[in-house]
Amino acid sequence: MRRIRKWGPGLLLVSPSLIALGVFVYGFIGWNVRVSFTSWRGLAPKYDNVGFANYRALAHDPRFALDVKHILVFTGVFVGGSLVVGFLLALLLERGVKGENLFRTVFLLPMAISFIATAIIWRWLLDNSGNHDTGLNRLLDLIGLDFARSDWHKTASVWAIAAIALPAGWALSGYIMALFLAGLRSVPDDLREAARVDGANEPRVFWHVVRPMLWPVVMSAVVILAHISLKTFDLLYAIDGKNINVDVPALYMWFTTFDGGFYARGATIATLLLLGVGLVIVPYIWYTVRSERHR
Amino acid sequence: MSAPTTTAPPVVAGPVTAGRTAIRSRWAPYLTTFRYLALFGLMLFFLMPVYALVITAFKHPAEVSVSRMWELPASLSFASFAAVWPKLQDGFLNSMMLAIPAALISSMLGAMNGFVLSKWRFPGADAVFPLILFGMFIPYQAILIPMTQTMTSAGLRGGLDGLILVHIIYGLPITTLIFRSYFVGISDEIIEAAQVDGAGMLRTFAFVALPIALPAFAVAMIWQFTSAWNDFLFGAVLTNRNYWPITITLNNIAGGQSVPFNEAMASALLACIPTVLVYILLGRFFMRGLMAGALKG
Amino acid sequence: MTQLVSAPAAGIRLEGVWKRFKGGVEAVRDINLEVEPGEFMVLVGPSGCGKSTVLRMIAGLEETSEGRVLIGDRDVTSALPQQRDVAMVFQSYALYPRMTVRQNLGFGLRMRRVSAADRTRRVNEVASVLGLDHLLDRRPGALSGGQRQRVAMGRAIVREPRVFLMDEPLSNLDAKLRVSMRSQLTLLHKRLGVTTVYVTHDQIEAMTLGQRVAVLRDGALQQCDTPQTLFHRPANLFVAAFLGSPSMNFVQGHLAGGAVRFADVTVPVDGGSSLADRSVILGVRPTGLTLANGNGWPTMSIVPTLVEDLGDERYVIFELDTPRVDTEATRAAVDARAADDALLTPDERAHFTARLPADAPVTVGEPLDLAVNPSRLYFFDPETGDTIS
Numbered sequence: 010m011r012r013i014r015k016w017g018p019g020l021l022l023v024s025p026s027l028i029a030l031g032v033f034v035y036g037f038i039g040w041n042v043r044v045s046f047t048s049w050r051g052l053a054p055k056y057d058n059v060g061f062a063n064y065r066a067l068a069h070d071p072r073f074a075l076d077v078k079h080i081l082v083f084t085g086v087f088v089g090g091s092l093v094v095g096f097l098l099a100l101l102l103e104r105g106v107k108g109e110n111l112f113r114t115v116f117l118l119p120m121a122i123s124f125i126a127t128a129i130i131w132r133w134l135l136d137n138s139g140n141h142d143t144g145l146n147r148l149l150d151l152i153g154l155d156f157a158r159s160d161w162h163k164t165a166s167v168w169a170i171a172a173i174a175l176p177a178g179w180a181l182s183g184y185i186m187a188l189f190l191a192g193l194r195s196v197p198d199d200l201r202e203a204a205r206v207d208g209a210n211e212p213r214v215f216w217h218v219v220r221p222m223l224w225p226v227v228m229s230a231v232v233i234l235a236h237i238s239l240k241t242f243d244l245l246y247a248i249d250g251k252n253i254n255v256d257v258p259a260l261y262m263w264f265t266t267f268d269g270g271f272y273a274r275g276a277t278i279a280t281l282l283l284l285g286v287g288l289v290i291v292p293y294i295w296y297t298v299r300s301e302r303h304r
Numbered sequence: 305m306s307a308p309t310t311t312a313p314p315v316v317a318g319p320v321t322a323g324r325t326a327i328r329s330r331w332a333p334y335l336t337t338f339r340y341l342a343l344f345g346l347m348l349f350f351l352m353p354v355y356a357l358v359i360t361a362f363k364h365p366a367e368v369s370v371s372r373m374w375e376l377p378a379s380l381s382f383a384s385f386a387a388v389w390p391k392l393q394d395g396f397l398n399s400m401m402l403a404i405p406a407a408l409i410s411s412m413l414g415a416m417n418g419f420v421l422s423k424w425r426f427p428g429a430d431a432v433f434p435l436i437l438f439g440m441f442i443p444y445q446a447i448l449i450p451m452t453q454t455m456t457s458a459g460l461r462g463g464l465d466g467l468i469l470v471h472i473i474y475g476l477p478i479t480t481l482i483f484r485s486y487f488v489g490i491s492d493e494i495i496e497a498a499q500v501d502g503a504g505m506l507r508t509f510a511f512v513a514l515p516i517a518l519p520a521f522a523v524a525m526i527w528q529f530t531s532a533w534n535d536f537l538f539g540a541v542l543t544n545r546n547y548w549p550i551t552i553t554l555n556n557i558a559g560g561q562s563v564p565f566n567e568a569m570a571s572a573l574l575a576c577i578p579t580v581l582v583y584i585l586l587g588r589f590f591m592r593g594l595m596a597g598a599l600k601g
Numbered sequence: 602m603t604q605l606v607s608a609p610a611a612g613i614r615l616e617g618v619w620k621r622f623k624g625g626v627e628a629v630r631d632i633n634l635e636v637e638p639g640e641f642m643v644l645v646g647p648s649g650c651g652k653s654t655v656l657r658m659i660a661g662l663e664e665t666s667e668g669r670v671l672i673g674d675r676d677v678t679s680a681l682p683q684q685r686d687v688a689m690v691f692q693s694y695a696l697y698p699r700m701t702v703r704q705n706l707g708f709g710l711r712m713r714r715v716s717a718a719d720r721t722r723r724v725n726e727v728a729s730v731l732g733l734d735h736l737l738d739r740r741p742g743a744l745s746g747g748q749r750q751r752v753a754m755g756r757a758i759v760r761e762p763r764v765f766l767m768d769e770p771l772s773n774l775d776a777k778l779r780v781s782m783r784s785q786l787t788l789l790h791k792r793l794g795v796t797t798v799y800v801t802h803d804q805i806e807a808m809t810l811g812q813r814v815a816v817l818r819d820g821a822l823q824q825c826d827t828p829q830t831l832f833h834r835p836a837n838l839f840v841a842a843f844l845g846s847p848s849m850n851f852v853q854g855h856l857a858g859g860a861v862r863f864a865d866v867t868v869p870v871d872g873g874s875s876l877a878d879r880s881v882i883l884g885v886r887p888t889g890l891t892l893a894n895g896n897g898w899p900t901m902s903i904v905p906t907l908v909e910d911l912g913d914e915r916y917v918i919f920e921l922d923t924p925r926v927d928t929e930a931t932r933a934a935v936d937a938r939a940a941d942d943a944l945l946t947p948d949e950r951a952h953f954t955a956r957l958p959a960d961a962p963v964t965v966g967e968p969l970d971l972a973v974n975p976s977r978l979y980f981f982d983p984e985t986g987d988t989i990s
Binding site for chain 1: 316336340342343346347350351352353354356357360366373374413416420421424425426427429430432433434435436437438439441442443444445446447448449450451453454463470473474476477480502504505509533534535536537541551554555558559565568569571572576577579580582584585587590591594595597598599
């Protein structure tokens with residue numbers, strides 16, 4: 010409890026990490042917020058105070074409005090799609106099939122490669138600029154599904170960014186599959202057997218016994234996917250960074266800060282991104298840590 | 305005396321699950337077949353981009369065109385690899401010099417943190433942990449500007465030092481999490497026995513805790529290596545041309561509009577080899593890192 | 602015979618020790634205990650009674666909220682475990698999984714910077730005494746439960762500490778092994794002569810191993826005496842109910858005019874005329890009841906409801922037409938024994954057990970006369986549970 014000699018060494022050992030994180034995470038966040046209250050523009054830092062002017066400006070910024078729309082579409086399609094595919098994969102693998110390891114390895118493989126590589130591969134599959142067809146369209150032709158052809162992210166509609174959910178989902182579905190697999194397999198056999206003996210058929214066993222226990226997994230999956238979605242930069246930058254139709258806050262922040270020199274505006278966008286992520290992550294961390302304590 | 309034949313539906317013994325043979329309904333074989341088909345189909349979908357990547361990389365430059373994209377190469381050609389490797393080489397080396405030290409140091413620090421936070425707690429340790437955890441989830445845009453400013457003033461911008469430092473620090477939350485989760489699962493009594501035997505914190509950590517935590521070390525190393533190797537944002541902001549990690553190099557080679565696809569694919573393939581190799585050989589540990597990152601220990 | 606221990610044994614003294622946990626839980630309340638140098642002291646009581654906490658406070662693994670802990674004559678209350686020169690055997694053995702048996706045994710010596718030569722010598726000695734020679738290069742994972750237990754003991758012995766602390770070291774072994782290890786422990790203690798504090802919830806273990814036994818309940822010390830004294834002169838209802846198998850029989854009674862009256866029986870009490878009239882709880886052990894043998898002992902006519910035949914003796918269970926004694930103390934004792942005396946029957950009447958020789962003519966349902974030994978009666982205050990002398 011209060012015996013310093015007992016816990017002192019421990020604190021000493023972790024203090025470098027604590028200090029480093031204190032500065033590099035919380036210190037920098039605070040600093041960034043400070044910048045968002047300035048009118049810094051150009052390479053030389055300027056720490057005046059313009060209050061919420063930058064935030065107000067963003068609220069009226071058509072590009073930012075577009076970005077928000079895009080990120081919402083992207084998040085919706087990406088999260089929804091990954092959840093569905095991941096769950097489906099887990100469901101198919103749950104009972105145990107021959108070659109499960111092979112399947113799992115394949116589905117998780119995209120997680121090992123960088124988003125840049127993913128972007129490069131999928132660009133060829135999806136990109137139809139330069140007067141040639143896209144690889145994916147070509148494939149669809151070949152297997153007779155030509156009705157599914159599309160301009161993917163080169164379309165002019167707000168759904169352009171939904172096409173990017175394809176590589177993103179490809180990369181992350183395996184992760185969601187792993188989560189659901191662990192969740193499904195943690196349902197004790199006894200519970201299912203008791204239900205069967207009580208007369209439930211398989212679909213009902215699933216609905217009444219398994220499904221309620223999957224709720225935490227779904228929550229985790231949604232939170233993780235949502236926060237990744239907001240953070241996504243590499244993938245979009247490399248697939249088609251300059252395309253306004255797939256612009257998102259993260260890209261806007263990059264270009265406006267490092268290309269345009271509008272540091273204050275960049276800091277403002279970054280702060281808003283942080284708030285967005287914080288909205289999902291903080292409750293999640295709090296909930297997880299609290300339930301660990303009650304175990 | 306023979307029993308009268310019944311009209312009950314035929315019962316098929318199902319596959320052995322967890323050591324038990326379940327009596328299954330007669331639909332079971334059809335369901336199983338359906339499952340295999342579905343899995344196979346999905347596997348094809350997932351491998352489709354990989355297939356495109358590999359065959360394009362091995363095609364002779366003249367063969368490459370969208371219309372014949374999905375056809376196998378007429379003959380295996382290493383021309384594309386030969387063309388891109390000189391451009392990738394430096395990036396490859398830089399990434400190696402970045403990822404390995406970053407992974408090692410970050411894991412070591414994470415081990416110490418995880419140990420203290422779970423087994424040698426100080427007052428407030430349980431409150432500090434979520435604060436550390438938060439650092440894992442933040443969008444890096446929120447610290448990008450301050451970071452660039454700090455690194456510039458510290459003279460750490462441009463070379464690999466700053467990049468390594470940054471990867472170590474921002475890798476601390478996940479490595480701490482991995483080790484802490486692992487140590488939480490170890491009984492307290494072993495640590496207490498070490499104390500009674502006369503070991504203080506450092507010796508308990510070095511002689512008792514660390515040897516036990518070798519699996520966690522593997523997980524942390526692999527995760528950090530992959531994370532550092534695949535990073536783009538920090539590399540883009542903190543390094544000069546000579547020290548670009550492979551992701552930057554890759555993007556430069558393959559990012560343009562007029563790049564021949566075979567070169568783009570070949571460079572992507574080369575860039576992915578280390579992490580994919582690690583993944584295939586040590587996939588078990590990779591999985592555990594994934595689970596830890598979902599706070600599922 | 603090798604001389605395994607060279608350090609002189611130290612006594613232990615706990616003075617006014619309290620332990621309060623967060624949330625106000627008082628796990629240990631005002632314990633005053635003295636363990637003589639070289640003594641084998643057992644701490645026994647139901648789970649949650651604080652015995653493990655007391656042990657850990659002696660080890661230094663828990664801080665005292667109040668009070669002092671002295672080992673030898675040194676006040677170690679604020680000393681860290683590393684500094685106390687005690688050795689501990691944990692319930693789960695807590696062997697270092699990545700070290701060999703040899704390294705496990707030698708770890709404590711290594712921490713105290715004993716030279717490698719001395720270390721090897723002492724480890725080999727202890728290994729041979731405990732029969733671990735052929736296991737020295739194995740890891741704990743490759744050992745059986747009994748072997749692991751011996752390594753845990755060896756790790757403590759090799760340190761030659763002033764005090765051994767043992768936290769239910771036998772409870773993870775199967776019954777047969779437990780019994781044989783018990784005698785090994787006693788022999789080891791005779792040989793080494795190290796002060797030992799031993800924690801268990803099993804009253805049989807306590808009675809057979811301890812030179813003195815301290816009974817704890819709800820963090821408070823009930824009584825600390827030799828097993829014989831505890832058995833024959835319990836200080837209160839709980840101690841009386843907790844020790845002894847089968848447990849003591851209790852019934853409400855009334856003390857008046859030099860005799861005690863319960864159910865329909867009146868038993869004269871020696872020197873009872875000096876006591877004031879009062880109601881009491883009467884206790885008599887199953888061995889205090891015998892077949893009516895005409896030697897002047899008061900008798901009672903009972904109808905056995907159950908006879909348990911154990912080969913060389915019989916337990917005869919019968920009911921008395923009087924309410925069952927059901928106080929906190931008796932309930933705590935019953936729960937603690939895990940002997941499942943809990944009755945599934947909703948009966949409110951008092952159940953008695955008598956221990957009779959195997960050839961006693963007892964049949965279920967047939968009336969029988971039993972004699973009550975007047976010198977084997979115990980009286981307890983119905984309010985406090987303390988013994989009335």
